Amino acid sequence: MEEIREIMLSSDDIKTDDYLVNMGPQHPSTHGVLRLLVKLEGEIVLNVQPHIGYIHSGIEKMTESLAYHQIPHLTDRMDYLSAHMNNEAVSMCVEKALQVEVPERAKYIRTIFNELQRIASHQLWWCAFGMDMGALTTFFYGLRDREDILDIFEETCGARLTLNYSLPGGVQFDIHPNFQRDVKAFIKKFRAKLPEYERLLTGNVIFRERTKGVGILTKEDAIAYGVTGPSGRASGFSCDVRKKEPYGAYPYVKFNEIMGTDGDTFTRYHLRILEMYESMNIIEQLIDNIPEGDYAVKLKGVTKLPEGEYYQRVETGRGDFGVYIISDGKKNPYRMKFRSPGFSNLFAINNIAKGWKIADLVAIMGTFDLVIPDIDR
Amino acid sequence: MTNDSLIQTLSTLLPDAQVKMGTQYVEAILPLEKHHEFMLKLKNTPELAFDYMFCLTGADFADYLMVIYHLESTTHNHIMVAKVKTADRVNPVVDSVADIWPTADPNENEAFDLLGIKFNNHPEPRRLFLDDDWGFPLRKDYQDDVHIVSR
Amino acid sequence: MKEKIGPDYPVIESHEGGSILLTKLDDLINWARSNSLWPLTFGTRCCAIEFMAVGASRHDFSRFGMEVARATPRQADMIVISGSINYKMAPVLKRLYDQMADPKYVMAMGACAISGGPFYYNSYSIVKGADHVIPVDVYIPGCPPRPEAFLYGLMQLQKKIRHERYFSKKKVTK
Numbered sequence: 001m002e003e004i005r006e007i008m009l010s011s012d013d014i015k016t017d018d019y020l021v022n023m024g025p026q027h028p029s030t031h032g033v034l035r036l037l038v039k040l041e042g043e044i045v046l047n048v049q050p051h052i053g054y055i056h057s058g059i060e061k062m063t064e065s066l067a068y069h070q071i072p073h074l075t076d077r078m079d080y081l082s083a084h085m086n087n088e089a090v091s092m093c094v095e096k097a098l099q100v101e102v103p104e105r106a107k108y109i110r111t112i113f114n115e116l117q118r119i120a121s122h123q124l125w126w127c128a129f130g131m132d133m134g135a136l137t138t139f140f141y142g143l144r145d146r147e148d149i150l151d152i153f154e155e156t157c158g159a160r161l162t163l164n165y166s167l168p169g170g171v172q173f174d175i176h177p178n179f180q181r182d183v184k185a186f187i188k189k190f191r192a193k194l195p196e197y198e199r200l201l202t203g204n205v206i207f208r209e210r211t212k213g214v215g216i217l218t219k220e221d222a223i224a225y226g227v228t229g230p231s232g233r234a235s236g237f238s239c240d241v242r243k244k245e246p247y248g249a250y251p252y253v254k255f256n257e258i259m260g261t262d263g264d265t266f267t268r269y270h271l272r273i274l275e276m277y278e279s280m281n282i283i284e285q286l287i288d289n290i291p292e293g294d295y296a297v298k299l300k301g302v303t304k305l306p307e308g309e310y311y312q313r314v315e316t317g318r319g320d321f322g323v324y325i326i327s328d329g330k331k332n333p334y335r336m337k338f339r340s341p342g343f344s345n346l347f348a349i350n351n352i353a354k355g356w357k358i359a360d361l362v363a364i365m366g367t368f369d370l371v372i373p374d375i376d377r
Numbered sequence: 378m379t380n381d382s383l384i385q386t387l388s389t390l391l392p393d394a395q396v397k398m399g400t401q402y403v404e405a406i407l408p409l410e411k412h413h414e415f416m417l418k419l420k421n422t423p424e425l426a427f428d429y430m431f432c433l434t435g436a437d438f439a440d441y442l443m444v445i446y447h448l449e450s451t452t453h454n455h456i457m458v459a460k461v462k463t464a465d466r467v468n469p470v471v472d473s474v475a476d477i478w479p480t481a482d483p484n485e486n487e488a489f490d491l492l493g494i495k496f497n498n499h500p501e502p503r504r505l506f507l508d509d510d511w512g513f514p515l516r517k518d519y520q521d522d523v524h525i526v527s528r
Numbered sequence: 529m530k531e532k533i534g535p536d537y538p539v540i541e542s543h544e545g546g547s548i549l550l551t552k553l554d555d556l557i558n559w560a561r562s563n564s565l566w567p568l569t570f571g572t573r574c575c576a577i578e579f580m581a582v583g584a585s586r587h588d589f590s591r592f593g594m595e596v597a598r599a600t601p602r603q604a605d606m607i608v609i610s611g612s613i614n615y616k617m618a619p620v621l622k623r624l625y626d627q628m629a630d631p632k633y634v635m636a637m638g639a640c641a642i643s644g645g646p647f648y649y650n651s652y653s654i655v656k657g658a659d660h661v662i663p664v665d666v667y668i669p670g671c672p673p674r675p676e677a678f679l680y681g682l683m684q685l686q687k688k689i690r691h692e693r694y695f696s697k698k699k700v701t702k
Contacts (some may be wrong), residue, residue: 026568026569026570027599028569028599032571032572032576033572052505052506053505053506053507053616054614054620055572055614055617056507056614056616056653057612057647057654058514058650058652059651060491061515061650061651061652062649062650065527065528065649073646076574077574077646080573096401124577140584140585143580143581143586144586147581150581160578160674161577161578161672223428223429224428224479224480225480226429226430226431226480237451244454308399308400308401309401309458310401311401311402311447322432322447335434335437335515343484343487344483347482347483373572373573373574506616508616519652521652524653525650525651526648526656527649527650528649
């Protein structure tokens, strides 16, 4: 009895060791096939090493044998929650190289689809984030409103998730006659629902305790690690491509770039909710003013880009997505590189999560909004 | 800074680099030996202040491999492209810039994985996507009859 | 004439009224199994989002019994391969399948899991079909398949389960 008491009281010379825990490729809260090797001391995280490559498909090599009007169909499958924004990035890069001007109607349609896709992507993020934190209600609420947006997509494009809508020259088909009516009805309904959803998590005491002050990313780190999108803006890094290099119909709308200063998990969460309001403002400014005209410009039969290098950036739900084409004058690209925002965002997590507990690691990963096929391409 | 003043500043600052206007941005081809030193200058000079690297690409040209860096300044809002050519294809080695821009760390691992370019002084070189004994798929002479069905 | 019977499954000789109990027992077991299939949370690519959408409130798969998605393979009945499988991911998938307890079922959802899908040509790292790795029961085509298509595939799997016979297997004669 005395010996047991002694052992329990003299904890200074108990030898402890760190151990490695594998949050494996199949895990409900890694949002895809991501493997994290977490070095723990008790419950405190010492080091996080991501292992990726479990969904690597070789898309960059595949584009070297495809024609330019076939490549946008493949980019849908990369970051599938911002499928239309990826399509638009590739189409705009090709149009920039050929110096083709897209008709105004196509620009307005593309921008409205971008913002609808952004709302759908943030809704899915919100539902998965709530589930990670243990609140199952958000799963059902988030996906319920997303279904309305997917109905709108399906009327015009024929598909719910992988849209295949923008091609070099414009869009593939004209919008459905019911498009404007449906979008206006959706916005009216969603504006009433979003404050309700905010009340679920934002004012909740448990949620605030788990997220306020957790996982702080400073502005210098955000710039050094290349963290863009809502995660970077929450730290004060002004990186919205829609403001810096406006494209499509963004020069014609007035909207705010939502920034935060703290850089913690709560700010990253709250910023995305506020971005959904801004997206609705943008759609409302554009939906009644879609100009008449053609929806696409016909390109010649076989598109050959002139020699040179072209880069185009767009703002997806995750951050700054870039398309870089090196062309040697033939009908396939010589080298095509996709700069994916998730890749830079993921490798900044090691810096942030040191010293926090493993439950905080799940919260931090949730707010970075990772989509793994975007990282692995 | 406008493109012309950028070309002038870069030509005076980096004497051995070939600076010109590319199809979209100002390009500078840096010499292999002074690559790290010039990159430090690009970041630390106050008029240039390129602190945000947004893209690192590797590409395979016939006789050499090339690493292409897209740099942006968050204070002055100008963009440039820096390129460096390796000496040969058989043993391509370039200095690492992961100590200057930490975002280069995973990107250089990706270039190593897909193209085989080795980086000196890299903090943690490892293959990210593929197994250790896979070839280098993005090279133009990559032959793979087992895995690829080509069309 | 001597009848050759297989080694060790229970076989009932056909005398009057004996085998009705065992067929009814089989029907009961199949009804229970087909109406409570619990899937493993496994999703790799875009089809995983459609899988989540089938589980949400508009098209609800818990009406069919797929109530809870288990996170561990040891408690799951079936695995829905939603998305493409890679050469790096294939051993992981095989290991998950081996860890599941019998009876287990597999559904291949989407073009990537059936045959490699849009990545069939010119891709060096996608396995051309998940059935090169584990045996598949039902294939659901689409890229991604609509939720209604997924529910149809689920009903086909339920129909397949209802035809299983364990206790009342027919005799093997030579």
